[in-house]
Structure formats: C-alpha cells, structure tokens
Amino acid sequence: MSVPSVTTEAVDPVPGAAAPHLPQQPDLVQLLTPEGERVEHPDYPLEIGDEELRGLYRDLVLVRRWDVEATALQRQGELGIWASLLGQEAAQIGAGRAMAADDMAFPTYREHGVAWVRGVDPLHVISLFRGVDNGGWDPVATGFNLYTVVIGAQTLHATGYAMGLQRDGAETATLAFLGDGATSQGEVNEAMIWAASFSAPVVFFCQNNQYAISVPLERQSRVPLYQRAAGFGFPGVRVDGNDVLAVLAVTRAALQAAREGQGPTFVEAFTYRMGAHTTSDDPTRYRLASELEEWKLRDPIARVKAHLSRSGTADQEFFDAVEAEADELAARIRKGTLEMPDPPGTAMFDRVYAEQTPHLAAQQQAFEAYQASFEGAGS
Numbered sequence: 120m121s122v123p124s125v126t127t128e129a130v131d132p133v134p135g136a137a138a139p140h141l142p143q144q145p146d147l148v149q150l151l152t153p154e155g156e157r158v159e160h161p162d163y164p165l166e167i168g169d170e171e172l173r174g175l176y177r178d179l180v181l182v183r184r185w186d187v188e189a190t191a192l193q194r195q196g197e198l199g200i201w202a203s204l205l206g207q208e209a210a211q212i213g214a215g216r217a218m219a220a221d222d223m224a225f226p227t228y229r230e231h232g233v234a235w236v237r238g239v240d241p242l243h244v245i246s247l248f249r250g251v252d253n254g255g256w257d258p259v260a261t262g263f264n265l266y267t268v269v270i271g272a273q274t275l276h277a278t279g280y281a282m283g284l285q286r287d288g289a290e291t292a293t294l295a296f297l298g299d300g301a302t303s304q305g306e307v308n309e310a311m312i313w314a315a316s317f318s319a320p321v322v323f324f325c326q327n328n329q330y331a332i333s334v335p336l337e338r339q340s341r342v343p344l345y346q347r348a349a350g351f352g353f354p355g356v357r358v359d360g361n362d363v364l365a366v367l368a369v370t371r372a373a374l375q376a377a378r379e380g381q382g383p384t385f386v387e388a389f390t391y392r393m394g395a396h397t398t399s400d401d402p403t404r405y406r407l408a409s410e411l412e413e414w415k416l417r418d419p420i421a422r423v424k425a426h427l428s429r430s431g432t433a434d435q436e437f438f439d440a441v442e443a444e445a446d447e448l449a450a451r452i453r454k455g456t457l458e459m460p461d462p463p464g465t466a467m468f469d470r471v472y473a474e475q476t477p478h479l480a481a482q483q484q485a486f487e488a489y490q491a492s493f494e495g496a497g498s
Contacts (some may be wrong), residue, residue, distance in 0.1 A: 146343070147357050147389060150364040153417045155425025163368040169432045175363050176427060177441050178212045179420045182232045184445035185241050188452045189231075189248070193398045197456055198248045202229040206361075206393030209419030210326050212236060213366025214294065214388070217374060221262065221291040225277035228266045229326075230296050237263040241448070242455040251459050252466075271297060271304035274323060278310040281321040281377075292320040292377035294370070300331020302347065303339050311383070315351045318382035322373045323348075325385065326360060328392035333405040348385035360390030361419040391417070464490060 148160050186204050193201040204211060211232025218224065224233055234244055234256075243255035247266060254265045267273035277295035284291055301307050302325065314321050327344055329336050340347070348355025358369040366388055373384035391414040395402050427433035468475070468483040475483075 147359050148365045148369050149359040149362050150368060151362045151422055151426055153361070153422050155422045155427075155429055157364075157426060157430075160365070160368075163365065163372060165364055165368040167364065167367075172423075172427060173433055173437065175212060175216065175367075176420070176423045176433070177444070178216070178232070178236060179208045179363065179423060180441050181445055181448055182208050182212065182235050183420060184449050185235070185452060186231060188449040189245060190394070190398060192245075192453065192456055193248070198245070198398075199250050200397050200399055201248055202397045203392075203394035204229055204231050206391050206414065206419070207326055207328060207388075208232055209363035209423075210324075210360040210366055210388040210390050213363040214296075214324050214370045214386075217367050217370035218262065218294060219291065219374070219378075221289070222294060222374060223258075223262050223264065223277075223280060223291070224294045224296065225264045225273040225280070226266055226296050227270075227273060227298060227301070228268050229298075230266075233296065234261075234263055237261045239263055241452055242459075245452065245456050246459060249456060249459055251462055271301040271306040271310075273297070274301070274307045274310035275313075277321050277323075278314045278319055281314070281319040282317055285317070285320055290378050292322060292374045294322050294324055294374065296324050296326065298331065299325060299327040299329070299336050299339065299344060300334065301325075302344055303331070311348075311351045311353075311385070314383040315353050318380065320377035320380070321383050322370065322377055323383060323385045324370065325387045327387050327389050328360075329390075330392060330396070330402075330406070332396045332400060333402075335406075343387065345385060345387035351383075351385075353383045353385065355385040355387065357387045357389055360388030361417045361422070363419060363423060390419075 148163055149158060150160060150163070150165055151157060183205065189198065189201045190203055192198050207229070211230055215224070215233040215236035218237070224230070224237060226233055231241070231244060235241070238261050239256045244266075246252050247254045256263065258264045264273070264276065267276070274295045274297055277293040281293040284293070295310070297307060311323065313319065314323075325344055327336065331339060343357060345355035345357040356369055356373070358365045360366060369386055373386055376384060393411060393414060424438070465483060465487060468479060468486075471479055
C-alpha cells in the first residue's frame with residue numbers, strides 16, 4: 120500500500136497570531152470528528168470492529184489515568200520529574216496499535232501510551248522518572264526502545280536500526296517518535312537524509328503539540344511540518360492527532376509502505392499538549408487559558424466515548440468497568456512507586472559493559488572507598 124502525499128498548500132499563522140485551528144480537508148486526515156461522528160477519507164479507509172473500538176477507548180482512559188497519577192506523585196515529591204502526555208493520548212495509542220509485533224518503536228521521553236500498548240509495565244517507566252534505573256523494560260521483548268532524553272537522537276537510532284533490518288532482509292519497520300520542537304534539531308534532519316538516501320523502512324511520527332516547551336510552532340517553521348518531507352524526497356501527511364482512528368489508519372499505511380520497500384514517511388499528528396511540557400514547566404507564562412479551553416473541546420477520549428455511545432457499541436456498564444479498572448491501575452502505580460527500593464550507589468557500574476573493564480573496576484573500587492569514608496560519620 121502506498122502512502123498518498125498531501126500537496127494542498129496551507130498557511131500557518133504569523134508569530135503572535137491566535138492559536139491555529141485544525142485545518143480542513145484535504146490537509147488533515149480525520150475519521151472521527153470532535154463530536155464523535157464517523158467520517159470516511161478516500162485515501163485511508165479503516166475497517167474496525169466493535170471490540171477493537173472498545174479496546175482503543177480502554178487504552179485511552181487507562182493511559183490518561185496513569186499520567187494523572189504520575190503527575191500527582193511528582194508533585195508529592197515521589198518522582199524527580201514527569202513528562203505528561205495529557206491531550207496526546209490518541210496520537211500515541213493510534214500509532215502504537217498500528218505497529219506489527221516485530222516492528223520497533225524509538226520513543227522520546229513522553230510516549231507512555233506507546234509503552235502501554237507494547238506491553239511495558241507502567242512501573243518500569245515510573246522507575247526511570249524516580250531515578251531508580253534507566254528504564255526497567257526489555258526493548259527486544261517489547262519492540263519498544265528505551266526512552267531518549269536527548270532531543271531528536273532517537274531518530275538516528277531508528278534510522279540506523281531500520282537500515283540494519285533492510286540489510287537483513289527483514290520485512291519489518293521502525294517507528295521514530297519526535298515532537299515539533301525536535302524538527303529544528305540537526306540530528307532529525309540528518310536522520311531524514313539518511314532514511315531518504317537509503318530508502319530505509321522507518322516512519323517519522325511527529326506529535327505536533329504546538330509548543331517546543333515555550334516556543335510556538337509558527338516561530339519554528341514557515342510551512343506545515345508535514346510539507347517538509349517533500350524536501351527530503353519522501354511523503355508527508357498531516358493527521359488529526361486527537362483522532363485515534365485516523366492516526367491508526369495513517370500510521371498503519373505508512374508502516375506497511377515501509378515494510379514493502381517504499382521508504383520513509385513523515386506523519387505529522389496535529390494535536391495539543393494540554394498539560395505542561397514537564398512538571399518543571401509553567402505553561403501559563405507563554406500561552407492563554409482560552410487556547411487550552413478551545414482544545415479541550417477536541418479531547419481525544421471524549422470523542423471516542425461519544426461515538427461509542429451514539430453507535431450503541433458500548434453502554435454505561437462498560438464505561439463504569441473501564442473507570443474501575445483505571446482506579447485499580449492508579450492504586451497499583453502508587454503502591455508500586457512508593458515501594459521501589461533505592462538502588463545501591465555501585466549499581467551504576469553494573470551494566471556499563473557486558474564484562475567489566477580494568478579501568479571501570481578501578482573506578483568502582485575508588486567509589487566504594489569514598490563511600491566507606493563516610494561510615495560512622497556523625498554517629
């Protein structure tokens with residue numbers, strides 16, 4: 120399946136202008152309106168059963184509850200920091216559910232929804248933000264690489280991995296996640312050049328949440344981000360990032376095209392970060408409350424719930440059961456977080472190399488001697 124390239128021109132607002140509205144078709148692929156009405160798109164048909172629809176709703180609700188609980192834990196001093204996904208659930212769940220079992224995802228530090236659908240235990244993500252480890256999951260077993268805090272670096276990892284798959288003759292693909300701010304990074308542009316030059320089976324999935332921390336999108340790009348792909352020589356498409364069905368359809372098509380040897384695709388999920396960039400950020404300093412209220416009307420969970428209700432696909436008993444499951448998940452996350460033991464200081468030496476080098480062993484001995492020098496102090 121080939122991925123259509125959207126060529127219709129669009130004009131973004133100038134710096135200082137009002138918040139951009141969702142662009143109209145054909146710029147934006149949408150299958151579910153903010154009111155929960157199912158619509159069709161000629162290039163991205165999607166056949167989906169009732170059980171899968173209910174499953175997507177469950178994913179969205181549980182991931183948001185995980186995010187809310189983690190934010191509360193950070194505010195209470197139990198996590199060092201937290202990067203919220205509030206408002207971006209549909210982009211992540213849709214993209215994650217579009218992946219095949221053998222595909223590999225390369226996340227930033229915010230893809231908790233993708234981690235969820237790839238089977239990563241939320242506590243293995245929480246442990247990273249608590250400072251217990253660097254992430255407790257197995258990337259190979261889950262098809263979900265460890266979080267990357269260095270902005271944009273994961274796109275290089277994804278492209279290199281995809282080129283390796285290509286040379287091994289594997290019919291699989293990689294999915295590289297990035298934010299709109301990362302498109303200004305050199306690593307991202309270098310990754311796209313390599314991906315285009317070698318027709319690597321990688322999909323660049325950009326969650327355009329409108330702000331690179333405090334810098335609005337219109338100060339970073341003179342054109343919509345998906346149009347940048349044409350400059351690298353591969354397709355770009357803009358999808359309603361708050362529409363889980365559209366994201367699922369577009370990402371599924373892009374990944375299939377990559378597996379079939381058609382090369383990379385750039386997917387711009389047009390969404391909005393309803394929370395802070397991280398818990399160390401104060402978004403009220405750079406954006407208006409009215410802008411946030413406008414985007415709340417496009418809430419990705421509310422539109423799926425509306426669709427399920429209107430179509431008779433789910434009843435109140437189902438919604439209550441999902442909420443009860445969310446309560447149980449939040450309780451497990453809180454209990455598990457509070458019970459996490461602090462690792463010994465020497466743990467940082469354990470997994471530097473498969474076999475410890477003499478130089479590293481000397482460093483560990485020096486560190487242990489330094490720690491021992493404090494024993495009995497103050498007693």
